[in-house]
Amino acid sequence: MFDRLEFLLNEAFVSLRRNKWITFAAITTSAMALFIIGGFAFAYFGLASFAGTQESKFDINVFARTDASPEQVQALGKRLEKLDGVKAVTFRSKAEVWKAFQKENPEISSGLEIENPMPDTFNITFTDLKKAKDIVAYARKMPEVAPKDGVQYMGDVQALIEQVMSAIRWLGLVLGTVMLATGGILIYNTIRLTMVARKKEMRIMELVGATRQTVWTPLMIEGVAEGVMGALLATAVLWIAHSVVAKLLETSLSVVKVGEFPLAVTAIVLCLSGAAYGLVCSYLAIRERPTEELPR
Amino acid sequence: MATAAPYIQLNKLEVAYNDYVSGLRGVSLEVSRGEFIFLCGQTGSGKSTIIKVLSCQVKPTKGDALIDGRSLASVTPEEVPMLRRKIGIVPQDFGLLPNKKVWENVGYAMRAVGRSKHEVRNEVPAILERVNILHRADAYPNELSGGEQQRVAIARALINNPPLLLADEPTGNLDPGHSDEIINILLDLNSQGTTIVVATHDIMQVERANQRVIQLAGGMIDKGDHDDEILQHMREDPLEFPTEES
Ligand SMILES: Nc1ncnc2c1ncn2[C@@H]1O[C@H](COP(=O)(O)OP(=O)(O)OP(=O)(O)O)[C@@H](O)[C@H]1O
Numbered sequence A: 001m002f003d004r005l006e007f008l009l010n011e012a013f014v015s016l017r018r019n020k021w022i023t024f025a026a027i028t029t030s031a032m033a034l035f036i037i038g039g040f041a042f043a044y045f046g047l048a049s050f051a052g053t054q055e056s057k058f059d060i061n062v063f064a065r066t067d068a069s070p071e072q073v074q075a076l077g078k079r080l081e082k083l084d085g086v087k088a089v090t091f092r093s094k095a096e097v098w099k100a101f102q103k104e105n106p107e108i109s110s111g112l113e114i115e116n117p118m119p120d121t122f123n124i125t126f127t128d129l130k131k132a133k134d135i136v137a138y139a140r141k142m143p144e145v146a147p148k149d150g151v152q153y154m155g156d157v158q159a160l161i162e163q164v165m166s167a168i169r170w171l172g173l174v175l176g177t178v179m180l181a182t183g184g185i186l187i188y189n190t191i192r193l194t195m196v197a198r199k200k201e202m203r204i205m206e207l208v209g210a211t212r213q214t215v216w217t218p219l220m221i222e223g224v225a226e227g228v229m230g231a232l233l234a235t236a237v238l239w240i241a242h243s244v245v246a247k248l249l250e251t252s253l254s255v256v257k258v259g260e261f262p263l264a265v266t267a268i269v270l271c272l273s274g275a276a277y278g279l280v281c282s283y284l285a286i287r288e289r290p291t292e293e294l295p296r
Numbered sequence B: 001m002a003t004a005a006p007y008i009q010l011n012k013l014e015v016a017y018n019d020y021v022s023g024l025r026g027v028s029l030e031v032s033r034g035e036f037i038f039l040c041g042q043t044g045s046g047k048s049t050i051i052k053v054l055s056c057q058v059k060p061t062k063g064d065a066l067i068d069g070r071s072l073a074s075v076t077p078e079e080v081p082m083l084r085r086k087i088g089i090v091p092q093d094f095g096l097l098p099n100k101k102v103w104e105n106v107g108y109a110m111r112a113v114g115r116s117k118h119e120v121r122n123e124v125p126a127i128l129e130r131v132n133i134l135h136r137a138d139a140y141p142n143e144l145s146g147g148e149q150q151r152v153a154i155a156r157a158l159i160n161n162p163p164l165l166l167a168d169e170p171t172g173n174l175d176p177g178h179s180d181e182i183i184n185i186l187l188d189l190n191s192q193g194t195t196i197v198v199a200t201h202d203i204m205q206v207e208r209a210n211q212r213v214i215q216l217a218g219g220m221i222d223k224g225d226h227d228d229e230i231l232q233h234m235r236e237d238p239l240e241f242p243t244e245e246s
């Protein structure tokens, strides 16, 4: 049956070569679609894992009123420690906080002979992040806590990350869909063009009694080949983009560690999707053909 | 040579292309195995429609057509390829692939029906020899005369060794000399046992071949068998065909 396969493959590649430019367009658009979808998937999962690492670092600062007495501050610390969901409460006195601030920002604080403006500060970490909101609300109401901005809640960062992630999800979905549609239409069109270009061959095949599989398979192979080539191209571009972005992130934000590019997985997933996609598009193109003129 | 059961049978065959145009309006006809028949008639009389029905390109609207007892009205698209392998079809426009040599044209058709390269190498020369075109095996179609191209088209129709050969206007574009040659080849194939149906305008060839003639007019059979009166008329005045209601 190798002989058979050779014939079918040959038929498919003859037409791939014949309409080079349309093939090129179909491949690059499918590649772009897969690249966009893959790229957004990477950004999304990257951010998700980044957000995960942030969560473990998630903590809040509670500032005592500046006019609270040391006893009151101590009592506040005790009460905070007892709250459900709190892992640890560390105390830093106003003097310590001020010293640390001066050390970190010498250009702001040097020369200024002002009184220590910093409050006594409790840093709270959590065992259960879901309780964080309740704890924050509770702390805000306590009399010893500074009435305005008494609780520094890092949830804003969290919320921002979540917003960005949902934006990426939507953008990826919309752009990916648009590109997928474009790529699909182009694959579909290539097959239609092939069918026009090979009308004579197909007619002869049908005339001498070639089976439908014989007539159809080369066209399907063509669609699949376009999808797979698009996928390989997308993988390569993703790989390059990934290493560029990784370098950028690692040099500008030294804290962020970008993982290795999962080359094999990406290539396999994209190729399978590309192949399935090419198959569907070429099938749709073939199916639309009126095989025989059918009178009523 | 003809056996008792008819090989081709048309039963009140009707074909309507659409609500207004009918190709055939009730044709009944029997052809025995091994027969050679000409379908004659003026343009639009339904000759090609009969060929198309027999080659499963068009389905009967009413009535039926049977080949070897198989009803063509009930054929599904999946069954068409296997039926076509029992029928050699010679299209009027030859249908040769211009970028393939003569032997490749025949070989390509063989490959399309699942034959191996080995079979192509072994069988193509003999097939080309049958229609006397082997000496031009390496030529491209545009290097051939019309008659030679027609012979290649016939050769291609023979790849499945079909018991039935359908030819639509096989001499339509040829001068008398080449037409003779083609009809001789068809007669020769017929003498080897192939049933042959030829649609044609070519009254000279019909006469010369001296085979059964079905005269069609307006999608119906005008009269059975040899109709000397009409032949006579067409010979005298080939451009002015007898009128009929339409
Ligand atoms: N595909 C089609 N769609 C609509 N009408 C058609 C079609 N093919 C043929 N017809 C009509 O059917 C009738 C019979 O046509 P057919 O081709 O069988 O004639 P014919 O005898 O072969 O003519 P010619 O000698 O010109 O080849 C004609 O009126 C023609 O216009």
Ligand SMILES: [Mg+2]
Pocket: B047, B048, B049, B168, B199
């Ligand atoms: Mg005709």
